[in-house]
């Protein structure tokens with residue numbers, strides 16, 4: 017329709033057994049990852065786990081110690097960043113303060129000796145996509161945080177890269193702007209369909225943006241999957257407690273088998289029945305951790321047939337408006353329940369005196385305590 | 393209607409005493425300038441008989457006529473301009489790339505190179521070996537020698553290196569992804585980003601060049617090449633020490649005093665002209681001067 | 686073992702090839718330092734040689750410590766060491782506190798316009814060349830026509846030629862240096878004062894402290910680290926008396942108090958062409974300077990955990 021409505025030629029990205037070492041310390045420990053063309057993949061994990069390093073190896077800013085990175089059909093290990101057809105948006109935007117918005121956006125093209133009219137067209141295109149038209153002549157210092165962020169993206173998209181790389185692009189913004197820019201990045205991706213690798217430590221960002229989430233810990237991938245996939249079926253306790261807020265409650269217990277029925281006995285003797293599932297296999301006495309998300313613990317019974325009552329004491333009630341968070345002790349371990357049962361009244365005394373919570377067995381998770389892997 | 397009393401009486405007295413003392417200090421700083429300016433446009437007689445204290449008397453520009461008609465004054469003025477402008481350019485041309493390279497973490501032997509530079513702040517060979525070296529290089533009595541031999545100071549290099557180091561690495565990375573090589577990176581990104589530091593260093597160089605006299609005096613023989621400060625030294629120190637010469641000059645229009653004053657005024661004017669810029673920047677320079685290795 | 690070294694060398698070769706632009710940028714500076722600062726260091730060997738212009742630095746014959754013996758038997762050299770330290774000591778006592786006092790006073794000025802003007806004027810003399818300052822001093826103190834003597838004369842005192850009297854040299858030198866530098870040096874302390882947390886003053890005022898008490902109880906203690914660092918730098922530079930300025934002001938009549946090590950070197954070496962002896966004196970000077978600066982840096986590193994260099 018209009019000139020801004022272009023489809024760019026994009027590439028898939030593939031990482032095979034990628035390692036990064038500084039001297040003898042391994043930072044990235046053998047990452048395998050296939051990112052499809054047009055896909056939006058988010059690398060998420062606690063800070064220091066090697067997300068940025070991985071991204072920077074894709075960008076060509078860090079040497080790859082071992083393994084291969086390919087963009088499209090091409091192995092890029094030895095190719096300098098400028099020839100990889102990738103563009104990157106940095107956390108601090110790296111906007112040149114001495115250049116106007118238009119010049120910032122055009123900087124990369126000018127370095128490549130692109131003809132003037134092409135540069136102008138590309139800048140106009142980018143600025144209309146990002147609604148930067150009114151600011152083109154301003155200096156970055158005269159822009160708000162969100163506008164700077166958009167300029168940084170503009171600088172990336174004018175180059176028509178085959179892959180976009182983002183390294184925590186929203187961490188310098190306040191909470192409200194972050195939500196807004198998140199939506200904008202998502203719209204941009206819908207529109208341009210450029211393959212995107214996005215790094216963040218914020219699981220909410222990961223959930224809302226990603227086609228697929230890659231959860232990393234300690235230089236290794238813990239799980240890859242769609243946002244709902246990793247939320248509903250966390251592969252291990254790390255993913256379970258990393259994705260979702262507040263995090264999943266994990267309670268120690270032991271498997272008890274009798275009459276073909278399986279249950280878990282918590283430390284205080286409470287019994288959590290385990291509904292039958294095909295293919296489940298436990299050994300009697302196996303040490304496990306029971307996982308309930310806070311929203312699956314409630315002070316009232318929601319579903320008679322799928323409930324596990326547990327004894328508890330309430331440490332603290334945090335009213336959030338329509339919901340309340342209950343900080344509990346269950347079998348000597350802390351847990352959090354999210355409830356709406358106070359009926360939006362200001363009187364919390366009812367739930368503050370609760371002595372029993374009910375776990376929703378439809379959303380029960382069980383992890384092996386030794387291996388931390390999901391076993392149910 | 394009693395107003396809100398911010399300061400007690402003692403504090404007010406303190407403030408007044410403080411302001412008075414500072415006023416005295418400022419006046420005593422200013423007075424020599426005023427006196428020189430006043431005597432430069434007074435008659436020689438008025439100055440030698442002590443009639444000029446604050447204001448000019450028998451206003452005349454005879455002293456300036458005399459000074460400005462001396463061709464050596466003009467040559468030395470032009471020479472100083474030359475040494476200042478080109479000397480500063482040479483300094484920047486060596487200091488900027490050097491400091492930039494030193495600021496890169498991936499530079500091989502960076503620690504040793506930093507030490508190599510910083511060591512010269514602690515230990516220098518001294519006057520004679522430096523002089524003999526200049527002579528052996530054939531740079532005695534040479535304009536080029538003056539330009540090059542005093543191009544760098546470890547202090548300026550470290551100052552600029554620290555500034556370059558404080559620029560976030562993402563600027564370099566972003567430019568590299570855009571396809572910049574080392575030269576474009578320095579020219580289009582680091583230099584524009586470092587303007588305040590560069591202006592400060594340029595000003596340091598300019599002031600040092602404008603005011604420096606010692607090595608120019610030692611190394612330059614030819615009167616055509618000497619800078620203003622060496623000329624000034626010849627006139628106002630060497631001749632003035634010679635009291636007989638001084639008294640021989642006295643005539644009613646100008647005297648030795650008024651001539652010296654006129655020369656001083658003529659040579660200070662460029663410094664005063666750049667002083668506002670200087671003042672804006674040297675504060676910054678001093679702050680950056682938390683020179684660290 | 687040797688293959689290891691070979692690997693290393695090819696590794697370095699690769700890095701140089703990949704990053705040649707960076708090393709090209711570095712080269713002019715390194716060459717400059719070698720040619721103009723490190724080559725003279727090799728020239729220091731003539732301190733131990735009987736230097737002859739014809740044989741050159743490297744061809745001259747070794748004489749061991751002969752020049753040093755000559756020097757330490759030379760009353761004039763010994764005198765110059767004494768003068769160097771005395772001038773440094775006096776400026777430490779008289780000139781060092783001045784910028785601190787000035788900074789404290791500037792800080793107590795609350796009239797913004799006056800404060801700015803006062804500072805602007807106070808910094809100015811720093812940018813005036815020593816030649817001009819010396820010229821002003823010479824001209825003001827001139828026995829026949831200088832304003833000082835004219836004023837003395839007016840009040841019935843005898844005219845004096847200050848610059849030929851050894852007793853006056855040090856006060857004149859230190860006083861005019863203070864006039865030139867004290868204002869400018871106050872910047873460092875003003876910066877330190879600017880870093881003091883303003884709420885300290887507010888709480889002191891609530892507690893009823895007077896301005897005088899605030900200076901003693903808050904400002905001074907807060908800038909004490911800066912003062913100590915500056916003092917250490919000053920002590921480290923003890924032998925670095927402003928000889929370029931001294932050369933302009935001194936004359937044979939005042940050598941007794943004004944001749945310092947550097948001026949001694951200048952006279953013996955550059956004016957007298959006794960290069961080897963002057964180099965020996967210079968080496969002595971440089972070694973003392975190095976020891977002082979090095980220890981000063983070590984001490985300040987210990988005291989402030991932030992080193993100067």
Ligand SMILES: Nc1ncnc2c1ncn2[C@@H]1O[C@H](COP(=O)(O)OP(=O)(O)O)[C@@H](O)[C@H]1O
Nearest residue numbers: 038043061062063064065066067068069070215
């Ligand atoms: N140049 C380096 N030398 C040594 N260790 C490094 C270097 N750069 C990063 N690291 C380490 O690598 C780890 C991963 O860093 P990074 O990829 O930035 O983590 P993040 O997941 O927070 O982006 C960190 O523990 C960091 O300390």
Ligand SMILES: [Mg+2]
Nearest residue numbers: 067068069184
């Ligand atoms: Mg990171």
